[in-house]
Amino acid sequence: MAYNPEFAALLPPTASQNVRDISPYSVIVRNGAPEPVLAYTVSWATTDAMGQTYKDYRTVCGANDAESQIPPNTDKLITVLNSPNEDAASYLQRFQREPLTITLESVMFEDGSTAGGDTSESMAQVKALLKSEFDLLQSVLAKDRSSIMSWLQGRVDSGPRPGSRLDLSNPFAGWYRFYQAKQAARLIRIAEVKGVSEMIASVQITLQNKRYPAALGTWRGQ
Numbered sequence: 001m002a003y004n005p006e007f008a009a010l011l012p013p014t015a016s017q018n019v020r021d022i023s024p025y026s027v028i029v030r031n032g033a034p035e036p037v038l039a040y041t042v043s044w045a046t047t048d049a050m051g052q053t054y055k056d057y058r059t060v061c062g063a064n065d066a067e068s069q070i071p072p073n074t075d076k077l078i079t080v081l082n083s084p085n086e087d088a089a090s091y092l093q094r095f096q097r098e099p100l101t102i103t104l105e106s107v108m109f110e111d112g113s114t115a116g117g118d119t120s121e122s123m124a125q126v127k128a129l130l131k132s133e134f135d136l137l138q139s140v141l142a143k144d145r146s147s148i149m150s151w152l153q154g155r156v157d158s159g160p161r162p163g164s165r166l167d168l169s170n171p172f173a174g175w176y177r178f179y180q181a182k183q184a185a186r187l188i189r190i191a192e193v194k195g196v197s198e199m200i201a202s203v204q205i206t207l208q209n210k211r212y213p214a215a216l217g218t219w220r221g222q
Contacts, residue, residue, distance in 0.1 A: 021088045021092060022092065023077075023079065025079075025091070025092075027042065028078070029078055029104060030073075030074070030075050031074055031076070032072075033072060036069045037108070038063060038108045038110050039060060039061040039063070039107070039108040040059070040070070040078075040104065040106065041104075041107075041120060041123070042057070042102065042103065043055050043056065043058075043101075043102070043120070044102055045102075045103070046101075047099065058082065059120075059122040061108075061129065061130075063129075063130055105118055105119060105120060106123050108127075108213070112127075112213030112214055113215060121168075127216075128172050128174075128175035128178075128179055128219075129179045130216060132175075132177075132179040133180075135180070136183050136184060136187075139151075140200065145196060145200075148191075148200075149188065149191060152188050152191075156184045157181075158181065159178060159181020159182070160177060187199055187202075
């Protein structure tokens with residue numbers, strides 16, 4: 001696999017050696033659509049000498065981080081690393097195998113529409129993350145203040161038990177329960193440290209400032 005010098009041009013001067021080492025196995029994704037790409041999944045597939053195929057998936061959701069989005073007519077350098085400090089050695093060893101296939105599995109645009117085969121069902125996970133958060137925050141504002149904490153604890157209790165296997169027979173529903181319980185626990189921690197009023201204020205700020213996809217209201221258990 002030949003090294004493409006375009007990768008080096010997209011790396012910031014502060015890029016770690018890990019990122020530079022993995023760049024020959026990275027891809028440049030161009031968004032030619034009129035809307036920003038809000039989330040995307042890329043896969044790296046390799047096959048060993050016995051014919052066994054291994055896939056690494058990386059899903060990025062830019063709902064909370066505009067820098068992770070891909071604006072229209074913009075290029076984005078995508079690497080397999082989840083963070084610049086992640087050890088690249090295991091990937092480098094695995095990627096020596098041939099062939100290596102890098103695939104843009106799926107994307108979600110800012111309006112919530114999706115494209116791609118999504119073999120990992122990652123877009124169901126992204127939808128569940130955004131929908132569960134939005135529903136939870138809206139419900140918090142609608143609840144009587146005296147019952148908010150017990151209601152949030154009920155959301156935590158209705159989620160999967162710690163250490164248990166997540167039921168993904170319906171990926172959207174399974175991830176929805178997981179993320180809503182996780183987000184409810186986070187709000188409980190805020191309320192315990194800063195008080196219920198501060199927690200409610202943080203919910204209001206999130207709903208005012210965060211742009212949720214327009215299609216979010218149609219996501220119900222698919």
